[in-house]
Amino acid sequence: MKILIVGGGMGGTILANNLARKLRNELKSGKASITMLSASDKHMYQPGLLYVAVGKMNPSEMYRDQVSLLEPSIEFKVDPVTEFNLDDKNVKAKSGTTYNYDIIVIATGSRTHAEGTPGLAEYAEQFYTEADAVKMYKKLEAFEGGKVVVAVGVPHKCPMAPLEITFMLVDYFKQRGIWDKVQLHYTYPIGRTHSLEPVAKWATPEFERLGITYETLFNMKEVNENAVVSEEGTEAEYDLLITVPAHKGMQVIEDAGLGAGGFIPTDRKRLNMEGRENVYVLGDTTNLPISKAGSTAHFEAEALAENIASLMTIGTATRDYDGKVFCFIEAGDGKATYAMFNYQNPPDPKAPTAGIHMFKTAYNKMYWASARGLL
Amino acid sequence: MADRKIVDAKNTFCPGPLMELIANMKQAEVGDELLVLSTDEGSANDIPEWINKVGHEVIESSEDAGVWSIVVKKTK
Numbered sequence: 001m002k003i004l005i006v007g008g009g010m011g012g013t014i015l016a017n018n019l020a021r022k023l024r025n026e027l028k029s030g031k032a033s034i035t036m037l038s039a040s041d042k043h044m045y046q047p048g049l050l051y052v053a054v055g056k057m058n059p060s061e062m063y064r065d066q067v068s069l070l071e072p073s074i075e076f077k078v079d080p081v082t083e084f085n086l087d088d089k090n091v092k093a094k095s096g097t098t099y100n101y102d103i104i105v106i107a108t109g110s111r112t113h114a115e116g117t118p119g120l121a122e123y124a125e126q127f128y129t130e131a132d133a134v135k136m137y138k139k140l141e142a143f144e145g146g147k148v149v150v151a152v153g154v155p156h157k158c159p160m161a162p163l164e165i166t167f168m169l170v171d172y173f174k175q176r177g178i179w180d181k182v183q184l185h186y187t188y189p190i191g192r193t194h195s196l197e198p199v200a201k202w203a204t205p206e207f208e209r210l211g212i213t214y215e216t217l218f219n220m221k222e223v224n225e226n227a228v229v230s231e232e233g234t235e236a237e238y239d240l241l242i243t244v245p246a247h248k249g250m251q252v253i254e255d256a257g258l259g260a261g262g263f264i265p266t267d268r269k270r271l272n273m274e275g276r277e278n279v280y281v282l283g284d285t286t287n288l289p290i291s292k293a294g295s296t297a298h299f300e301a302e303a304l305a306e307n308i309a310s311l312m313t314i315g316t317a318t319r320d321y322d323g324k325v326f327c328f329i330e331a332g333d334g335k336a337t338y339a340m341f342n343y344q345n346p347p348d349p350k351a352p353t354a355g356i357h358m359f360k361t362a363y364n365k366m367y368w369a370s371a372r373g374l375l
Numbered sequence: 376m377a378d379r380k381i382v383d384a385k386n387t388f389c390p391g392p393l394m395e396l397i398a399n400m401k402q403a404e405v406g407d408e409l410l411v412l413s414t415d416e417g418s419a420n421d422i423p424e425w426i427n428k429v430g431h432e433v434i435e436s437s438e439d440a441g442v443w444s445i446v447v448k449k450t451k
């Protein structure tokens with residue numbers, strides 16, 4: 001049984017390591033093999049970008065060598081897939097090599113699509129890549145006061161990032177001693193300040209306490225030199241515009257016709273691509289109506305590893321993914337909280353505490369153990 | 376009606392039905408109809424509110440056994 005994992009991010013890495021442990025005997029005897037194809041030899045801890053954007057982390061701290069995170073029984077290649085031939089059970093990669101498989105797992109992630117919003121790339125700051133986060137930090141350092149607007153596109157990965165960057169900006173401006181010269185204005189696509197109602201209920205009074213103004217039902221249509229214009233017909237003028245652009249899946253997924261916008265139609269529980277038994281999808285690449293977050297990819301990968309292993313050993317899947325998501329929320333002021341929910345149970349976040357902030361800070365390091373499948 | 380795209384946002388909390396609809400609207404063509412399924416009572420208000428604010432059209436909205444079905448049309 002040849003298992004091919006496309007993508008070496010959060011989902012692909014946890015899946016590969018869990019499978020390598022569960023199928024130790026099959027891998028040893030040659031009955032099974034696991035190959036991972038990725039676009040980079042490095043693994044990025046993406047939440048680190050938030051800290052890079054406000055000068056609290058050096059970019060080099062976000063990376064580990066991908067090989068160092070993988071069980072030695074996994075064959076790892078930096079050879080990005082350029083063509084998916086699902087009917088023939090193979091993919092073609094950049095090197096020209098064709099890789100055959102019995103089971104394929106697609107976990108190529110998602111990316112910002114700034115070009116979808118006219119003017120955004122030209123006028124706005126972003127922080128979802130290393131280059132963008134460094135550029136944003138430089139812009140912040142040169143900023144001496146004025147109106148800062150936060151604007152958010154849909155869909156986007158990490159549902160907490162818009163709030164987190166807002167509270168982190170407050171801390172940043174306070175530390176620089178220019179908070180009294182800043183007017184911070186937060187915008188959000190739906191009718192409250194966060195998609196999770198309990199989070200919005202906590203965030204809105206925090207905004208009011210801190211003097212942050214906000215506008216809801218605000219979807220970016222275009223950006224010009226002075227203002228961001230919404231689909232809803234309003235405008236927010238800015239001196240500095242910080243954005244989370246709308247996302248797409250990877251171009252190769254769109255080009256292969258696997259899913260609109262690069263997101264693959266996926267079964268909620270079994271995580272197979274709709275209509276395909278031997279094609280699975282993990283993390284940001286699914287079209288599931290749940291948060292695009294590392295924790296989502298993590299919990300999906302755990303369920304899928306059990307199912308692929310049990311398919312091999314007893315011929316059938318044994319576990320459903322229950323929709324579990326867990327997100328830390330940095331609340332500024334040295335405090336944090338978290339939200340946990342699944343398909344059945346809504347989140348019930350508690351008031352932010354310093355203890356949870358410390359745990360989140362520790363998790364920034366523990367992430368690597370998590371990627372190895374040890375947490 | 377055959378081409379009505381279904382946005383199944385039942386039993387999901389984040390990003391939630393309206394955000395799912397906004398994302399799907401981006402991929403839709405002018406004239407397309409989308410059917411949003413939601414178990415969140417708030418959707419019955421916030422989806423029409425957004426649709427009206429942006430200037431799209433709500434075709435119908437109904438509820439059956441705790442599932443709201445809201446059909447909207449992309450008009451621009």
Ligand SMILES: Cc1cc2nc3c(=O)[nH]c(=O)nc-3n(C[C@H](O)[C@H](O)[C@H](O)COP(=O)(O)OP(=O)(O)OC[C@H]3O[C@@H](n4cnc5c(N)ncnc54)[C@H](O)[C@@H]3O)c2cc1C
Nearest residue numbers: 007008009010011038039046081108109283284293294295
């Ligand atoms: C600023 C920021 C903050 C965040 N904060 C949090 C947080 O606090 N908590 C949380 O849970 N999540 C957070 N996230 C989200 C989280 O990082 C992602 O949701 C998660 O990494 C998704 O995992 P994935 O495996 O689907 O994709 P990724 O981890 O993005 O991995 C995709 C992989 O696919 C590879 N790839 C791409 N194209 C190809 C190809 N053609 N062929 C082969 N391989 C390919 C890439 O090289 C990469 O290895 C944050 C993200 C950002 C940007």
